[in-house]
Amino acid sequence: MMGKKYKDHNKLSRKKRPIGRLLLILMIIFFYMPIVFVILFSFNDSKSLTAFTGFSTIWYEKLFRSSRMMDSVYTTILVAVIATAVSTIVGTITALGLSKSKKVIRDLVTYVNDFPIMNPEIVTAIGLMLLFLTLGIERGLGTMILAHIAFCIPYVMLSVMPKIRSLDPNMADAAMDLGCTPWQALIKVIVPQIAPGIFSGALIAFTMSFDDFIISYFVTGRGIKNLSISVYTMSKRVNPIINAISTLIIATITLILILVNVVPIIIEKTRKKNENDN
Amino acid sequence: MKKINQLATPYIIWAGIMILLPMLLILFYAITDSGNGIVSFRLTLKPFGKFFTDPDFLLILWRSLGIALKTTIICIIIGYPVAYYIAGSDDRVQNLLILIITIPTWINMLVRTYAWIGLLSDGGLFSTILGFAGLKDVKLLYTEGAVILGMVYNFIPFMILQINASLSKMDHSLIQAAADLGANRTQCFLKVTLPLSLPGVVNGIALVFLPAVSSFFIPKMLGGGQYYLIGNVIENQFITVGEWNFGSAISIIMAVIMMAFMYVVRAIERRNSTVEEDDRRRRGAAL
Numbered sequence: 168m169m170g171k172k173y174k175d176h177n178k179l180s181r182k183k184r185p186i187g188r189l190l191l192i193l194m195i196i197f198f199y200m201p202i203v204f205v206i207l208f209s210f211n212d213s214k215s216l217t218a219f220t221g222f223s224t225i226w227y228e229k230l231f232r233s234s235r236m237m238d239s240v241y242t243t244i245l246v247a248v249i250a251t252a253v254s255t256i257v258g259t260i261t262a263l264g265l266s267k268s269k270k271v272i273r274d275l276v277t278y279v280n281d282f283p284i285m286n287p288e289i290v291t292a293i294g295l296m297l298l299f300l301t302l303g304i305e306r307g308l309g310t311m312i313l314a315h316i317a318f319c320i321p322y323v324m325l326s327v328m329p330k331i332r333s334l335d336p337n338m339a340d341a342a343m344d345l346g347c348t349p350w351q352a353l354i355k356v357i358v359p360q361i362a363p364g365i366f367s368g369a370l371i372a373f374t375m376s377f378d379d380f381i382i383s384y385f386v387t388g389r390g391i392k393n394l395s396i397s398v399y400t401m402s403k404r405v406n407p408i409i410n411a412i413s414t415l416i417i418a419t420i421t422l423i424l425i426l427v428n429v430v431p432i433i434i435e436k437t438r439k440k441n442e443n444d445n
Numbered sequence: 446m447k448k449i450n451q452l453a454t455p456y457i458i459w460a461g462i463m464i465l466l467p468m469l470l471i472l473f474y475a476i477t478d479s480g481n482g483i484v485s486f487r488l489t490l491k492p493f494g495k496f497f498t499d500p501d502f503l504l505i506l507w508r509s510l511g512i513a514l515k516t517t518i519i520c521i522i523i524g525y526p527v528a529y530y531i532a533g534s535d536d537r538v539q540n541l542l543i544l545i546i547t548i549p550t551w552i553n554m555l556v557r558t559y560a561w562i563g564l565l566s567d568g569g570l571f572s573t574i575l576g577f578a579g580l581k582d583v584k585l586l587y588t589e590g591a592v593i594l595g596m597v598y599n600f601i602p603f604m605i606l607q608i609n610a611s612l613s614k615m616d617h618s619l620i621q622a623a624a625d626l627g628a629n630r631t632q633c634f635l636k637v638t639l640p641l642s643l644p645g646v647v648n649g650i651a652l653v654f655l656p657a658v659s660s661f662f663i664p665k666m667l668g669g670g671q672y673y674l675i676g677n678v679i680e681n682q683f684i685t686v687g688e689w690n691f692g693s694a695i696s697i698i699m700a701v702i703m704m705a706f707m708y709v710v711r712a713i714e715r716r717n718s719t720v721e722e723d724d725r726r727r728r729g730a731a732l
Binding site: 184186187188190191194195197198199200201202204205208216217218257258260261263264265266267268269272276279280282283287288289290291293294295296297298300301313317320349374378380381384385395398399402409413416417420421424428 | 448449450451452453454455456457459460461462463464465466467468470471474523526527529530531533542544545546548549551552553554555556557559560561562563564566567568569570573598601602605655656658659661662666676679680683684689692693696699700703
């Protein structure tokens with residue numbers, strides 16, 4: 168009964184704290200103002216970055232007509248799709264394998280995986296660049312894809328491993344006792360249970376790859392550019408096409424974020440519903 | 446099912462080549478003088494000597510550390526109260542606010558930094574506002590302030606999220622206990638809340654200071670080439686000049702400074718948390 172009374176006391180502060188609220192509102196404005204600004208000025212009808220003179224889609228038309236820009240859109244999507252597919256599959260398989268490995272090996276791989284996650288990106292980037300230079304691999308689209316796969320897999324594993332750890336180890340044995348081959352047990356029993364982890368790992372991989380600038384910038388060559396590199400090289404001069412590309416990037420990432428946050432809830436709900444129906 | 450552990454083998458080989466080998470290569474290039482080849486090389490510390498005897502490079506290093514330190518302090522001063530406020534709201538509101546703060550961090554840093562060019566340029570939103578306030582012709586873009594602003598903007602969410610995580614994890618009955626024992630609000634905060642949130646602050650410092658030291662496109666875009674930082678020097682050595690040995694050496698210097706900085710910060714934190722652990726042990730004994 169005393170719970171209710173003490174609940175308020177247990178909060179960090181009981182007062183309404185207008186200063187904290189004001190600071191938070193200013194913070195949110197600070198975070199979103201530049202994003203809103205970019206989207207707004209991508210529809211400006213003049214070249215100005217400071218005065219909004221009227222609505223138009225001229226910068227989008229210019230963007231879609233520029234073959235150089237469309238090439239970098241194509242590169243970004245191609246690299247992101249391949250890197251996501253490969254890193255999701257390899258990351259999941261490795262995570263499954265590690266769950267049955269010796270603890271030493273598991274800890275070692277987790278430790279090594281922390282390098283690209285914890286290191287400053289520029290260090291990962293020059294490391295990969297030196298690797299390709301030393302091995303004499305010409306830098307271009309291929310090296311960009313390899314590099315993206317390399318930095319995406321640790322994130323996929325980070326998101327899949329906890330799901331595997333929470334699996335009931337008897338499930339696979341039960342499936343095999345009931346006549347499944349190990350492969351069938353994997354596909355029909357284990358994978359569906361860890362699917363939410365695989366799914367969010369894939370989306371993290373896609374966002375990381377789609378957004379990447381620093382690593383791509385160091386490992387690319389032969390004029391291959393993704394969207395971030397194009398924005399970087401163009402940003403030296405005023406060019407509202409950058410606003411149009413930026414808006415497309417923001418829209419894509421926001422869409423993925425909504426998917427990440429909404430889809431697991433939907434999966435959960437349908438699963439519960441199915442369980443209830445059964 | 447016994448063979449399932451072999452599924453990890455290909456990745457272990459891959460990680461050796463794609464993660465470990467690159468790190469070793471940076472080290473290798475930093476201490477060799479091989480003229481960019483791997484077949485014939487000589488061990489040397491010349492690149493390090495070149496860096497530490499050139500006043501220009503030392504100035505850039507000093508400036509990078511200064512800007513990163515200023516950024517970190519601003520992030521703590523602004524980020525702490527915001528995190529504190531969020532931690533004090535209802536769970537539902539708290540989750541929503543955390544989502545609101547997290548979303549921008551997922552959007553391309555380069556794009557968000559670029560957005561500030563328009564906002565800060567002459568005749569842009571901020572110089573117009575300052576103009577109304579009577580401050581005309583104040584240069585905003587391509588200044589140190591712009592670089593720091595860009596860094597605070599990009600990195601402060603990490604500080605807020607880390608501090609918030611440690612604040613909302615903490616046992617609130619401790620505050621209650623302190624208050625019952627006669628501590629006023631300031632004492633409660635200084636003696637209970639602040640020490641308990643210190644691990645969050647330390648993690649926040651790591652997530653702000655380290656990327657701030659190594660960042661290169663924020664100073665380039667908002668500093669306009671006048672505020673060269675250590676990251677720009679590394680970029681230059683690899684992309685433009687092609688002096689990989691020197692570039693690798695600078696990266697090693699940067700990495701060592703980062704590790705030293707984090708070591709000092711964690712040592713300070715540990716000194717505070719041992720006090721706290723002693724208290725806990727004493728409390729446990731009393732029970």
